[in-house]
Amino acid sequence: MRVPAKERKEQLITATVGLMQREGVQAITLRDIAKEAEASLSSVHYCFSDKDELMAAAAEHWLQRMSRFSTDVPTNLGLRKAFEHVAEGYWGSLEEAPEEILAQVELVAWATRNAPANPLAAKIYPAYELELGKLFAVAAEESNEQCRMEFGALARAFIAIFDGAALQYMTDPGAADHRSQFFMMIDALLTKAGV
Numbered sequence: 001m002r003v004p005a006k007e008r009k010e011q012l013i014t015a016t017v018g019l020m021q022r023e024g025v026q027a028i029t030l031r032d033i034a035k036e037a038e039a040s041l042s043s044v045h046y047c048f049s050d051k052d053e054l055m056a057a058a059a060e061h062w063l064q065r066m067s068r069f070s071t072d073v074p075t076n077l078g079l080r081k082a083f084e085h086v087a088e089g090y091w092g093s094l095e096e097a098p099e100e101i102l103a104q105v106e107l108v109a110w111a112t113r114n115a116p117a118n119p120l121a122a123k124i125y126p127a128y129e130l131e132l133g134k135l136f137a138v139a140a141e142e143s144n145e146q147c148r149m150e151f152g153a154l155a156r157a158f159i160a161i162f163d164g165a166a167l168q169y170m171t172d173p174g175a176a177d178h179r180s181q182f183f184m185m186i187d188a189l190l191t192k193a194g195v
Helices: 005-023 030-036 041-047 051-070 079-096 098-113 121-142 151-171 178-192
Strands: none
Touching: 005 030, 005 041, 005 051, 005 098, 030 041, 030 051, 051 098, 051 121, 079 098, 079 121, 079 151, 079 178, 098 121, 098 151, 121 151, 151 178
16 A cells, blocks of 8 residues: 655654664664664655755754643743753653653764765754744743743753763763752752853
């Protein structure tokens, strides 16, 4: 039975994400993805022009998944509470599925290494920053708060803290109280921002 192109694309993206989590970004090929999705290699080429395009679709998938932490945020309770809510969501996702976060880190590294041929790396972080910056601005506005940092810079600092803390957590989850260190850095950032 023929699978509609839109449905096939979703299957291929899901297969790509699953393989990235299990095998790592560098190790997978279009042939592996086709096998994982139970599709022909020709259907992969029909839906995506090359591996770069499929990786970009996988990155978009993750951006949408991470944006779930920007929904249902209590923006009416102020910037600090909104920020802490997002931080809880990110950290919870790390503890729940560290292989997903590791695959995202690998995707960023892969995209950066292939940057001359693929502009994906230059899109990933700005997308996070834009979404989180808007959310933080709304929270500050709704509570009539001032912030000493531009909201995009605040979002960028948050992502930098999360990425560093996540890498440390993934290298040895039981070595230290990573969660409390992460939230200590979040508190320091919010204090620096005057929130």
